[in-house]
Structures are given as C-alpha cells and as structure tokens.
Amino acid sequence: MSLFGRIFLLNALVLVVAAALLVFSPVTVSTPALLGEIVVVGAGLVAMLVANALLIRVGLAPLDRLTRAMTTIDLLKPGPRLTAKGHGEIAELITTFNAMIDRLEAERGFSSARALSAQEAERKRIAQELHDEVGQSLTVVLLELKRVADQSPRHMREELRQVQETTRSTLDEIRRIARRLRPGVLEELGLVSALKALTAEITTGLAVTRRFAKDLPELDAETELVVYRVAQEGLTNTVRHAAASTVDLSLQGHPDGVELRIKDDGRGIGDAQEGAGIRGMRERALLVGAELAITAPPRGTEVRLVVPSR
Structure with a gap:
C-alpha cells in the first residue's frame, strides 16, 4: 500500500x-x-x-x-x-x-572519454609542433650563432657564447615540455621505462625512491597511459605543493591487476578541496575501471591506483 x-x-x-x-x-x-x-x-x-x-x-x-x-554523491567516486x-x-x-x-x-564516462581523447590528441599535436617547428628553428639559430661567433672579433665571442647557452637551455626546456605532453618513451619502451624517465626529470632536490616489480601483468595502451598520467600528476603535485623531502613511487602486482603507489613525506592534503588535477586523475581512473584513493597518512600524502589487467 x-x-x-x-x-x-x-x-x-x-x-x-x-x-x-x-x-x-x-x-x-x-x-x-x-x-x-x-x-x-x-x-x-x-x-x-x-x-x-x-x-x-x-x-x-x-x-x-x-x-x-x-x-x-559524487559521480567521480562511485559507491554502492x-x-x-x-x-x-x-x-x-x-x-x-x-x-x-x-x-x-555512464554519460559522464562517455563525455570524459571523448574530452580526454581530444586532450591527448591536442597534446600530441602541440608536442609535434614544438619538436618539428620550434625545436628545429632554435637548432638553426644555434648553428647560426656558432658560425657568427667563429667569425666575430674576440671581444664579442664571449657574449655570443652566452646567447648560445641561453638558446640551448631554451631548446632543452622545449624538448622537456614536448616529452611531458607526449610521452614517446611510453610508446617505444613501455610503462616502467616511462616512469623511470618521469622521475629522472625531477631536479628540485627531492629524493625519489623507485620500486618496480618484475613480471607485471600486461596492460593495454590506454591503461598504461592512465597510469602514466596519474603518476605524472601525483609527482607534479608533490613537487609543487607538498614541500616534501622524499617521495616513493612503486608499481607492483595486485590481485586485481597492477597497483601504482606514490607516497611523500610532505605537509599532506589536510582539508583542502580537490583541484582540477586530482579530479582529472579520478576521471582517467574511471575510464579504465580503476580504483583511485588519495589518503593522508600520519605524514604526507599517498596516491594509490589499482588498475585491472586485461
């Protein structure tokens, strides 16, 4: 009734x-x-x-x-x-x-998939243009500077050498940005090598500990990209906001597939609201049916991502 x-x-x-x-x-x-x-x-x-x-x-x-x-209720945190x-x-x-x-x-997942796919395509295009257009132009500038420096009077060579070094540093920075936009090493050498290259780019004095299990389950290309982007965002947040001295990154096997864990000893997330970066991580995790948990241990922050193997 x-x-x-x-x-x-x-x-x-x-x-x-x-x-x-x-x-x-x-x-x-x-x-x-x-x-x-x-x-x-x-x-x-x-x-x-x-x-x-x-x-x-x-x-x-x-x-x-x-x-x-x-x-x-939060559509980025599915529950019972x-x-x-x-x-x-x-x-x-x-x-x-x-x-x-x-x-x-379901509709949000579909929309997020299309948005992230377009985002990755745009990143790939920008990275390609940085590499092919800007990178090659700066390489030509470096060669011209070297030619001019070799033919210039002695008192001008030192200044031209400084301009060369500045141009070379700019070229290296552009190449680094292009690698972050399009992780070519992920496509060529796989997830573990890409994560090693990602941690090698940290030059802020942060001590990084890396642990990668052997014989990890095989993941498809989309899932590997999700793991890489989550690791990239997690490390970026640690470098920019955590004020940490150490960070531990591990990729281990899990009964459901593969587990990525990033843990630092910084200030922690406290009561801060989740920003666009963390919400982007949650959207990527949902695309491949992964579980993402961001917690605050007694000290620091821990990001844990469990992705199912195919």
Missing part, C-alpha cells in the same frame, strides 16, 4: 472508531465539558497523533537516506547504490534515483 493510502487508512480507522463510540456508546460530551470527558477526548487525540507520527516516521525513513545520498526499501512510491523513488545515477555516470 502506498504511503498516502496507509496514512489515510489509519486516520479513517481512528475517526470511524471515534464516531462509533459517540453513536453506540453512552460516551457524551457535556456543556461545559466534565473533567472525565476531557481526559477521554484528550487520550483519543494523543493516541491518534502518536499513531500518525509513528507511521509517517517509519514511512519516510527511506527518504532521509535518499536525501543524504543526494547531498553527498541505495537499497530500495520501503513501500509503494518510496521504493519506486529510490529505484528511479539509482537508475538516474547509473545513467549520469
């Missing part, structure tokens, strides 16, 4: 009983009312209110759970669905809500 039907039936039952008592029993109400009559009417009223309150409280309890779920407890419209409402969340997660 629906919630409306149960409330209506209870109220009708109480009113019918009250009417029957007035019609078929010697119960009457005097004018002015006597104390005993007031007690009887008051007791009946209290009984009716208590019965209504209990019924409404029990009937609306599933709605309280639904309200809490609505205020706390609500159990469709209750009667009539209540159970139907919870079932509809679960179906809506399933649909929203």
Whole structure:
C-alpha cells in the first residue's frame, strides 16, 4: 500500500472508531465539558497523533537516506547504490534515483572519454609542433650563432657564447615540455621505462625512491597511459605543493591487476578541496575501471591506483 493510502487508512480507522463510540456508546460530551470527558477526548487525540507520527516516521525513513545520498554523491567516486526499501512510491523513488545515477555516470564516462581523447590528441599535436617547428628553428639559430661567433672579433665571442647557452637551455626546456605532453618513451619502451624517465626529470632536490616489480601483468595502451598520467600528476603535485623531502613511487602486482603507489613525506592534503588535477586523475581512473584513493597518512600524502589487467 502506498504511503498516502496507509496514512489515510489509519486516520479513517481512528475517526470511524471515534464516531462509533459517540453513536453506540453512552460516551457524551457535556456543556461545559466534565473533567472525565476531557481526559477521554484528550487520550483519543494523543493516541491518534502518536499513531500518525509513528507511521509517517517509519514511512519516510527511506527518504532521509535518499536525501543524504543526494547531498553527498559524487559521480567521480562511485559507491554502492541505495537499497530500495520501503513501500509503494518510496521504493519506486529510490529505484528511479539509482537508475538516474547509473545513467549520469555512464554519460559522464562517455563525455570524459571523448574530452580526454581530444586532450591527448591536442597534446600530441602541440608536442609535434614544438619538436618539428620550434625545436628545429632554435637548432638553426644555434648553428647560426656558432658560425657568427667563429667569425666575430674576440671581444664579442664571449657574449655570443652566452646567447648560445641561453638558446640551448631554451631548446632543452622545449624538448622537456614536448616529452611531458607526449610521452614517446611510453610508446617505444613501455610503462616502467616511462616512469623511470618521469622521475629522472625531477631536479628540485627531492629524493625519489623507485620500486618496480618484475613480471607485471600486461596492460593495454590506454591503461598504461592512465597510469602514466596519474603518476605524472601525483609527482607534479608533490613537487609543487607538498614541500616534501622524499617521495616513493612503486608499481607492483595486485590481485586485481597492477597497483601504482606514490607516497611523500610532505605537509599532506589536510582539508583542502580537490583541484582540477586530482579530479582529472579520478576521471582517467574511471575510464579504465580503476580504483583511485588519495589518503593522508600520519605524514604526507599517498596516491594509490589499482588498475585491472586485461
């Protein structure tokens, strides 16, 4: 029976009983009312209110759970669905809500996949242009500077050498940016080599410990790219925000596939809101059905990604 039907039936039952008592029993109400009559009417009223309150409280309890779920749900953190407890419209409402969340997660996953695919394509294009256009132009500039320096008077050569060094440093920085935009080593040498190259680029004095298990399960190209991007974002956050002195990066086998773990000894995340970087990590993890957890141990921050093997 629906919630409306149960409330209506209870109220009708109480009113019918009250009417029957007035019609078929010697119960009457005097004018002015006597104390005993007031007690009887008051007791009946209290009984009716208590019965209504209990019924409404029990009937609306599933709605309280639904309200809490609505205020706390995050499409980037999938969780168990609500159990469709209750009667009539209540159970139907919870079932509809679960179906809506399933649909929203599927649509968000599809949209995120398209957005990240376009992002990777754009990164690849920019990296290619940096390498082919800007990189080659700076290489030509370096050669011209060397030719001019060799033919210049002695007092100008030192200044030209400094310009050469500045140009060479700029060229190295552009190549580094291109490698971060498009990890060619990931395509050519695999995930472990790409992670080693990623940690080798850290030049801020941060002590990096690397641990890679042997005989890791084989991952497809899309999953390897997700692991690499999560590691890249995690290390970038450590370098920029953690004020850490050490960071440990490990890639180990897991009963469900492969586990990536990044742990530093920095200041931790505290109560800070998740930024675009972390939300991007969560979106990438959802694309390949991986589990991402970002926790704050007694000291520092730990990023843990478990990806299923194919």
